[in-house]
Amino acid sequence: METKVISVLQDYNTAAREGAKIIRSGGLVAFPTETVYGLGADGLDGAAVDRIFEAKGRPNDNPLILHVAEKEAAFRLWVAEPPRARALMDTFWPGPLTLIYYRSDMVPDEVTAGLDTVAVRMPDNQAARALIAASGVPIAAPSANLSGKPSPTTAAHVLQDMEGRIPLILDGGPCRYGVESTVLSLVGTPTILRPGAVTKEMLAAVLGEVALAPSILAPLGAGEKAASPGMKYKHYAPNAQVFVVVGEAQAAAARLSALYDQFAAAGKRPYIAATAEAMPFYGPRRCALLGTRRDPTTLCSRLFSLLRELDQEADVILSEGIGTEGTGLAFMNRLLRSAGFRVEYL
Numbered sequence: 001m002e003t004k005v006i007s008v009l010q011d012y013n014t015a016a017r018e019g020a021k022i023i024r025s026g027g028l029v030a031f032p033t034e035t036v037y038g039l040g041a042d043g044l045d046g047a048a049v050d051r052i053f054e055a056k057g058r059p060n061d062n063p064l065i066l067h068v069a070e071k072e073a074a075f076r077l078w079v080a081e082p083p084r085a086r087a088l089m090d091t092f093w094p095g096p097l098t099l100i101y102y103r104s105d106m107v108p109d110e111v112t113a114g115l116d117t118v119a120v121r122m123p124d125n126q127a128a129r130a131l132i133a134a135s136g137v138p139i140a141a142p143s144a145n146l147s148g149k150p151s152p153t154t155a156a157h158v159l160q161d162m163e164g165r166i167p168l169i170l171d172g173g174p175c176r177y178g179v180e181s182t183v184l185s186l187v188g189t190p191t192i193l194r195p196g197a198v199t200k201e202m203l204a205a206v207l208g209e210v211a212l213a214p215s216i217l218a219p220l221g222a223g224e225k226a227a228s229p230g231m232k233y234k235h236y237a238p239n240a241q242v243f244v245v246v247g248e249a250q251a252a253a254a255r256l257s258a259l260y261d262q263f264a265a266a267g268k269r270p271y272i273a274a275t276a277e278a279m280p281f282y283g284p285r286r287c288a289l290l291g292t293r294r295d296p297t298t299l300c301s302r303l304f305s306l307l308r309e310l311d312q313e314a315d316v317i318l319s320e321g322i323g324t325e326g327t328g329l330a331f332m333n334r335l336l337r338s339a340g341f342r343v344e345y346l
């Protein structure tokens, strides 16, 4: 199958109509959102949704998010209005917040992987919403990468993973946030299952109390059940081995430099993923800039593309870690998973 790439930057309506034709005939379309690129199918057609799992090589017990173009469409997908949903939607939609509640009969089993709940979000990207509106159905979409790989934040990343597997990629340029949406369950106490650009602090300002699922910063313990099935799998991993050191800039740089020298002496090709604050301390070692510690959103937006780039140059990626305030939590959640939890705290 030939994979066509069309830009949405000039005229997203024409691109959306072309994409909608494919969605309505049961096919797959990759599209930009403000978080990462999604791989979409008709979310009310179980057979179409199955094709997503096939194209990604995704384990079929890992449920998908349904994307809607307007708020009211979300309420048809849940069995009833979720508690606090209106206030959250008024504050954060369209935007990088996914809400989970009990599903209505409209939602096929393939989307929820058999769970009695469904995840719904309204993306803050005009081309994405135009595609959904032109399709006339909610679009089921996980990230448009091969299962286990870093999520795609450009159309070129999608092409790397999906060329020959899907007919169409809509190219909207680099994604604004670069990490996937915050996933919040509204069943019982509101609980963050996956952190994102809508932070715990921002949610607490609307909800009061918000809980964090235990597996956000640590691997699941033996016999422990994942609140979100996606959390039990290897995730976001480049081919290179990733190691993380969390500490103040100069101390982290000293430790990472020592690790770099050990790997280089052993004949490996290491590369450092550095913050601006630590950059001056690495000397002549090979370093790439992640962003600044003062604004973890810069680290989030660069992380996945950097992992893909460094995979071409290195077999060991040595990355600084940071604190978990604000969007630091989303950054550390993705980074620690990409590292398979190989981390040192100084």
Ligand code: AMP
Pocket (backbone or CB within 6 Å): 062, 063, 064, 065, 100, 112, 115, 117, 118, 119, 141, 142, 143, 180, 181, 183, 193, 194, 227, 228, 229, 230, 231
């Ligand atoms: P992705 O589409 O790759 O961003 O993955 C979607 C994420 O949302 C995965 O981590 C899923 O496990 C999670 N998810 C989707 N639906 C549900 C649900 N009904 N309950 C819990 N987690 C969900």
Ligand code: MG
Pocket (backbone or CB within 6 Å): 142, 143, 151
């Ligand atoms: Mg994903």
